[in-house]
Amino acid sequence: MANYQNNPIDRTFAALADPTRRYVLQRLMDEPDLSVSDLARPLSLKLPGLMKHLDVLSDAGLIRRTKTGRTVQVRLAAEPMQQAMEWLNQYQRFWSASLDQLTAFVEAQEEP
Amino acid sequence: MANYQNNPIDRTFAALADPTRRYVLQRLMDEPDLSVSDLARPLSLKLPGLMKHLDVLSDAGLIRRTKTGRTVQVRLAAEPMQQAMEWLNQYQRFWSASLDQLTAFVEAQEEP
DNA sequence: CGAATACTTCACCATATGGCAAACTATCAA
DNA sequence: TTGATAGTTTGCCATATGGTGAAGTATTCG
Numbered sequence: 001m002a003n004y005q006n007n008p009i010d011r012t013f014a015a016l017a018d019p020t021r022r023y024v025l026q027r028l029m030d031e032p033d034l035s036v037s038d039l040a041r042p043l044s045l046k047l048p049g050l051m052k053h054l055d056v057l058s059d060a061g062l063i064r065r066t067k068t069g070r071t072v073q074v075r076l077a078a079e080p081m082q083q084a085m086e087w088l089n090q091y092q093r094f095w096s097a098s099l100d101q102l103t104a105f106v107e108a109q110e111e112p
Numbered sequence: 113m114a115n116y117q118n119n120p121i122d123r124t125f126a127a128l129a130d131p132t133r134r135y136v137l138q139r140l141m142d143e144p145d146l147s148v149s150d151l152a153r154p155l156s157l158k159l160p161g162l163m164k165h166l167d168v169l170s171d172a173g174l175i176r177r178t179k180t181g182r183t184v185q186v187r188l189a190a191e192p193m194q195q196a197m198e199w200l201n202q203y204q205r206f207w208s209a210s211l212d213q214l215t216a217f218v219e220a221q222e223e224p
Numbered sequence: 225c226g227a228a229t230a231c232t233t234c235a236c237c238a239t240a241t242g243g244c245a246a247a248c249t250a251t252c253a254a
Numbered sequence: 255t256t257g258a259t260a261g262t263t264t265g266c267c268a269t270a271t272g273g274t275g276a277a278g279t280a281t282t283c284g
Contacts, residue, residue, distance in 0.1 A: 013129035017122050018242085022199070029202065036261060049243055051262070056241090070251040070260045078203040085200045087134070090141065091190040092197075130272085148231060161273050163232065168271090182230045182281040 008061070009087060012080040015060035020045070021053050025062060025076065033073040036065075120173070121199060124192040127172035132157070133165050137174060137188065145185040 015021055024039055031038075040050045054074065057063040061080045065072050127133055136151055143150075152162045166186065169175040173192045178185050 007131065009134075010129050010131060013125050016196075016199075017125035017129055019119065019122060020242090022121075026202070037259090045242085046244065047261070048245085048263085052242065067261085070249095072261065076203075081200055081203045084128075085197070085204075087128075088193055088197045088200065090138070091188075091193045132272090149229090157272085158274065159231070160233080160275085164272065179231085179280095182279095184231065 008080060009083055011056075011060040012062065012084045015056050015062055016084070018053065018056075020050075021057055024050075024053065024057065024074075028063065028074060028076040033075055035071045035073060037071075039074060120192060121195055123168075123172040124174065124196045127168050127174055128196070130165065130168075132162075133169055136162075136165065136169065136186075140175065140186060140188040145187055147183045147185060149183075151186060 016025075020043065023043070027039065028034060036047070036050065036054065039054075040047055043050060054063065054065070058065065062077060064075050064077045066075070067073075128137075132155065135155070139151065140146060148159070148162065148166065151166075152159055155162060166175065166177065170177065173189060176187050176189045178187070
């Protein structure tokens with residue numbers, strides 16, 4: 001093989017390509033600082049499985065883990081998504097309809 | 113293992129996770145309807161290697177291939193990126209600085 | 225027709241990924 | 255201090271991915 005996701009944007013997109021990992025990210029949006037077992041509870045995989053996903057997310061810089069006592073708090077660190085977003089932005093001229101959607105979305109965000 | 117990218121958004125992000133494939137997409141933005149060998153020429157891989165990448169991109173719905181005679185035209189089909197984009201949009205509230213950037217970008221696009 | 229061109233398919237390889245059970249390492253509670 | 259709890263590490267496995275060379279299929283050119 002060769003290179004295997006070693007640049008940041010590769011790792012970001014690769015991390016986002018798995019539904020379990022996207023689920024983790026979405027949960028962390030709503031409930032910050034969840035523990036590893038809190039995250040695992042609703043999932044149908046064992047802890048070692050989740051660990052691997054968390055490693056992928058950490059390597060991509062999308063989460064940060066801090067251990068206090070015996071529990072680990074997992075927190076979102078969405079910075080790398082910005083790059084991913086910027087990369088995708090280039091393609092907007094190929095779907096102007098959705099450009100309108102995006103504009104609406106951004107405007108909605110700007111309102112109080 | 114399990115599920116291996118079988119839903120559309122998985123396939124989209126997985127397709128975007130490789131630099132060769134992102135290169136192909138970017139070239140197709142600038143020069144639509146390139147042939148397979150045109151795409152391969154500047155790359156340091158053999159045709160079968162590129163073929164696999166094109167298969168991944170097709171399966172993700174990001175390109176479309178049409179054969180005329182013995183040459184194949186590859187065209188961008190960026191629709192699935194919209195979904196990817198929308199997914200990423202959720203995270204904007206985690207980086208408001210770049211939200212401003214995005215707003216600027218969208219506004220720039222809207223000007224003639 | 226015969227040969228070159230433009231892909232495509234096949235068989236093969238090394239490494240990655242996503243999952244598990246089992247064993248291990250804290251840390252907190254009784 | 256024993257035991258439960260929270261997480262990690264270590265094999266191990268099956269399948270995926272990204273690459274190759276070699277052979278196969280059309281199509282076009284001379």
